[in-house]
Amino acid sequence: MxxxxxxxxxxxxxxxxxxxxADEVTPDKNFVDDLDIDSLSMVEIAVAAQxxxxxxxPDEQLKDLKTVQDVVxxxxxxx
Amino acid sequence: MxxxxxxxxxxxxPDKVVTNDDLAELVDTSDEWIRSRVGIESRRVxxxxxxxxxxxxxxxxxxxxxxxxAPSSIDxxxxxxxxxxxxxxxxxxxxxxxxxxxxxxxYDLNAACAGFCYALGTAxxxxxxxxxxxxxxxxxxxxxxxxxxxDRSTCIIFADGAGAAVVGPSAEGERPGIGPVVxxxxxxxxxxxxxxxxxxxxxxxxxxxxxWATTSLHPVALEACARAGVTPAExxxxxxxxxxxxxxxxxxxxxxxxxxxxxxxxxxxxxxxxASIPLALSRMAEQGRLQPGTPALLLGFGAGLAYAAQVIxxx
Numbered sequence: 001m002x003x004x005x006x007x008x009x010x011x012x013x014x015x016x017x018x019x020x021x022a023d024e025v026t027p028d029k030n031f032v033d034d035l036d037i038d039s040l041s042m043v044e045i046a047v048a049a050q051x052x053x054x055x056x057x058p059d060e061q062l063k064d065l066k067t068v069q070d071v072v073x074x075x076x077x078x079x
Numbered sequence: 080m081x082x083x084x085x086x087x088x089x090x091x092x093p094d095k096v097v098t099n100d101d102l103a104e105l106v107d108t109s110d111e112w113i114r115s116r117v118g119i120e121s122r123r124v125x126x127x128x129x130x131x132x133x134x135x136x137x138x139x140x141x142x143x144x145x146x147x148x149a150p151s152s153i154d155x156x157x158x159x160x161x162x163x164x165x166x167x168x169x170x171x172x173x174x175x176x177x178x179x180x181x182x183x184x185x186y187d188l189n190a191a192c193a194g195f196c197y198a199l200g201t202a203x204x205x206x207x208x209x210x211x212x213x214x215x216x217x218x219x220x221x222x223x224x225x226x227x228x229x230d231r232s233t234c235i236i237f238a239d240g241a242g243a244a245v246v247g248p249s250a251e252g253e254r255p256g257i258g259p260v261v262x263x264x265x266x267x268x269x270x271x272x273x274x275x276x277x278x279x280x281x282x283x284x285x286x287x288x289x290x291w292a293t294t295s296l297h298p299v300a301l302e303a304c305a306r307a308g309v310t311p312a313e314x315x316x317x318x319x320x321x322x323x324x325x326x327x328x329x330x331x332x333x334x335x336x337x338x339x340x341x342x343x344x345x346x347x348x349x350x351x352x353x354a355s356i357p358l359a360l361s362r363m364a365e366q367g368r369l370q371p372g373t374p375a376l377l378l379g380f381g382a383g384l385a386y387a388a389q390v391i392x393x394x
Contacts (some may be wrong), residue, residue, distance in 0.1 A: 038116060042326055043290045066353045 001079060006053065006072045013048045019063055027069040045071075055079050081248055082255025085199075085208035085394045086148065086213070088220050088244040089141025090141035091134050092348065095302040106231035111237045118324020119301040121237035122349025124223050129285075130304055131163050135174045135219035138357070142179065148213055150179040153245070153359035155211035158187045158203055159194025159218045159353040161382065170219065184211065191272070192381025193262075195242070196220055199377070200260030202246040207255075217243040218353035223353030227280035236282065236323070238349025242357020256364070256394070258307030258374075262387035263301055265291065271380035272382035291378060292326045292363045300378050307374065307390035310330045311335055315373035315393065316363060320380055321345035321355035330378070337367060339368075352381065 009077075011025035018037050031037040037045070046057040049071070055078045057065070065071050082254050089248035090245075098121045100111035113119055135158055143150060158171040190197040195218035202214035219241035226351050232235055268291060271284040302318075313332045319327045321344050324365065331341045344359035351358060356377050363369045371393050379384040 039286055040116060040289050043286050044293065044329075046293055047290060049245065057286070062286065 001053070001076070003072050003076055006075050007051050007068070010049065010071055011066065012054060013045055017044045017048060019025055024035055027067070027072065029068045031068070032066070048076065051079055080255070081207065081251070083203040083246050083261070084253075084256025085248045085391055086245045086247045087142050087145025088360055089138055089145050089242065090241070090354075090358040091137035091141065092123040092240045092243040092358065092365060093129060093134070095126065096121050097124050102235055105228055106234060108231045108235060115235055116325070118343075118345055119235065119349050122347070123240055126223050126243070129221070131160055131219045131221050132173045134221070134241035135160070135170055135240065135243070136177045138354075139174055139178055139215055139217050141295055142215065142243035142245050146247070147246060148247070152186055152213050153180045153183055155184040155202065155205055155214040156180060156212060157198040159190065159198040159216070159243045160187055161189045161191045161194065161220050161352060162220045163187065164221070164224070165383050166266050168219060174217065175215070178215075178359065180215065180220045182200050190353070190379070190385045190387065191383055192322060192350070192355070193379035193383065193387045195356045196260065196377050196379035196387035196389060197385070198260060198271040199244065199246065199257060200262065203257040203260070206246055206248055208364065212236060212251045213245060213247040215243060216244055216387040217241060218355070218357055220352040220354045222281070222352055225279070225281050226273050226377070230280065232285055232372040233281055233283055235363040236350045238351050240351040240354045240358050240359060242354045243346050244357055244389070252371065256392035258303065258390035260387055260389045261303040261306060262385075263299070264297070265384040268384045275362060281326060286343045288384075289323070289326060291384060292322065293329040295328050296380055297388060298377060300330065300334055300376060301388055303375060303378070303388035303390055309374045309390055312377070313374060314340065314376050314390070315370050316340050316368065316375040317378070318356055318363070318375055319378040321359055322350055322381065353379070
């Protein structure tokens, strides 16, 4: 899967869970500061990402994934 | 073996209301933050001298009255609690004595927030097996005595209260009013919700518990429905432990249960651990949201991590 495909899939998930329009989900965005996504929504996003990409994102890792690019990198590296 | 059913139920909440704005004066939080994370607007907190037994007694008296039974008809009292003031004596024997129930079997049960469903399951089994005729089941908690009021991740969630139900035999030829309990635990996650030490405070890994609750519990609920012979679509109400509005809304979505059938007592009661299910049941009845004779699903879950679910017939 290319980074572009992961980004598109992630944007879909974030739209569904947090109601953030997909075109606002760009690599440099910070989940908390830019997209107003809280820690519980991050868990929901991680669970949905696991279903979609087959990559588990444990809670311990989740804390370090602060931007959209961080998640794309994590999924890319572990898929 | 004949079945068991709930004959009556009732709840008790302390008078003192603590709002989100009140908590914002203690810790760095806000009404908006609390509502969006856990769905609570206000909660009830027991008076300093109000004990778990006091609240259990008040709820037990209401359930007894609703059942129409005399105290002398009860021969087993089970109190689900994880927040008693002292290890001994247990709460159940004291409450039974105060309610005029003479010499019943009496024990406390700790399955934390799943406690009421565990107690209801064992009460149903006791009635079916003939080791008890009628059972008073109570969930009672003073969670606020185990809270660190400087920890903003927990002090906004927990609250006090009690709820109770009287369990007796089903009528001849009638289908059981308490379906088979489906229970289990995940001890590998035990450290995610703890109170360490006799004067310790409750600590919770909110993200881990949220992940577990939103991904592991809907299959338990589905199994409880299957074992009772009903589908989620046939349920008139879904009354999960009032842990966090976002958790229970997520579970309800996965079960396909519409929002109006979901108990949402947490908004004004907070998370009262083992008391939350019978309290929510009482609230829904007061609001006219329960139809007698219809199936309702109970789902308890919490520290342990322990969980239990069963389908009841609304009395």
